[in-house]
Amino acid sequence: MLKLVDIFDYVAVVLSAGTLLGQSLLLGGLVFLCWIARPSPDVPPEGLVSVRAFTLRWFRFAALGLVAVELLYLYVNTTVLMASAEIPFTEATGAAFFIAGSIILLAALGAAIAGRPGGRYTVWLLTLFVLIVLGASVMTDHAASRIEGRVPLIILTALHEGATGFWIGGLPFLLLGLYINRDRTTQWLLTRRFSQLALISVVVLVFSGLGMSLKYMGSWGALIGTSYGLLLLAKITMLGAMLALGGINFLMLRRHGPEQVIPRLRRLVEAEVGIGITIVLSAASMTAQPPAIDLPNDVIPPSHIWARYHPVWPRFAIPKIVEHGPGQGNPDTKIVAYTTEGLAVSARDLDIMHQSEANHHWMGLIVLGMGILAVLARTGHAPWAEYWPLLMIGIAVFILLLGDPECWPLGPMGFWSTWADPEIFQHRMAALLCIGFAIFELRVRRSPQQQSWQALIFPMICAAGAALLLTHSHDSSNVREETMAELSHTPMAVLGVMAGWSRWLELRLPSDDRRFVSWIWPVCFVLIGAGLLNYREF
């Protein structure tokens, strides 16, 4: 049951992200409906009518999506509470999160029903329901449980989540609006109005975020010395990328006309939506972590970080993990060392850590190779380097030969006789998937014109994998060891997000504008490879 609780804990983070995403879409949809797509004497009225109808339809989908997410959230969190506190369901229903979640669920359902076209009080009802969703959601944030400064923190959180909703939640509706209405005058009006809203939202977002950081961080060192601080840095970096894209949009809108701006703006907004969703995911991860100020004794000092992660030659030898039976002096439990963060390590633990490091280092070597070849290919002087996706077959070979050291060729177990083992089966399926993906991506690259939609699969997988890495927690009995793991994984996740969306833009932007972004993702690959090669557990 406890294992199930661990899995549910992770699912709860993903569902919290779903709640934040759902509420952002409701806020963004509402403001788009009431403000961005409001009637204007400058454009044909029928154009904005169709945009509003389309917005309302997708707003209702988002509301129904939030209902589904909230049902799952209540189920998962209630199960976790009942298992960990050993209380019956009736007692669990009195918990604050259950009450807040139920309110969100009912308000989202109300918004989905009230959003029917032709209602007399539609906008007022939607506003009421969306405000209820926002209010209840804030009550499941850190702010609600603080002892000191609770009310200011609740207000700052509400402002922060509200601004996030207006900006990040409004972006998908802007994309839909530009898609449903091809009239340049209407598109121009929508983008200019949204640009003003985005500007105000960013100011509120940054200042409220700053206020919360001052209250939750406690020290500058906590920025890199705690999981909470690292996630905050990841959020700030991704926000910087979004602001760069938004800044380009802002300047384009003020310097050029609709014919030049709109085609480019749509592509940039696509990437903004993707990065924005990832920011919301990392925000959900942050709510699952204790604020740094609550862990004054668990902030990792820079000297410890340097001791763990200063560059050393990678480890490529994979140690065998020997299972010792009883009566052999029990070497599996005898402590032989301690990590810099005080985690006791037995000889067997040490072998497992070295094996994990070697796995990461082999992967790093392959990813570094992919990145270097992709950089060479970008120079235009090495057309053969375009075959870099074939290196993914190297990942498959590694998994097949070295991923399960207990099997042939490293261990005593046979290659064919171990297919029935679920874990080994999964590893080998992943290896086959790598081979398939390598061939697929290579084919896409050799004929990009014919398979443009297929080309988008690689950046999407890259960005989705990176986003998953940001929500993935490294369970450890030692908080500081958990932070040490995040120190290596969080930067790689951010680089993965940048790689995915820069490759997306390279494919989607008009050909004249691709040059700069086409360099970003290969460099990110190089940095991810270097990061993996320097991964350490001890």
Add this chain to the structure above:
Amino acid sequence: MQSKPAINSTVQGPDIPIWLRFNVRVDGKRSRLTLVEPNGASVDLPAPKQTAPDILETKASGLKPGAYKLQWRALASDGHMSNGEVDFTVK
């Protein structure tokens, strides 16, 4: 988190008050305190009372001398469940 008995402290038995102070508001009704006795047996302590939003209080009675472990599982107001242990000795 602060506690009485404090971590690794020695207290006079056989009856000892248990006091835990958290850095967040906790839901006392849905939080649990368990005592692991020197022989390894676990005993649920009486339901904790709350004299403040961040405090859980209860008492353990009839404790014999030895090493004890207080295990706590607390539900914060924001819905997060956390747990921990306090080792102490009764003389």
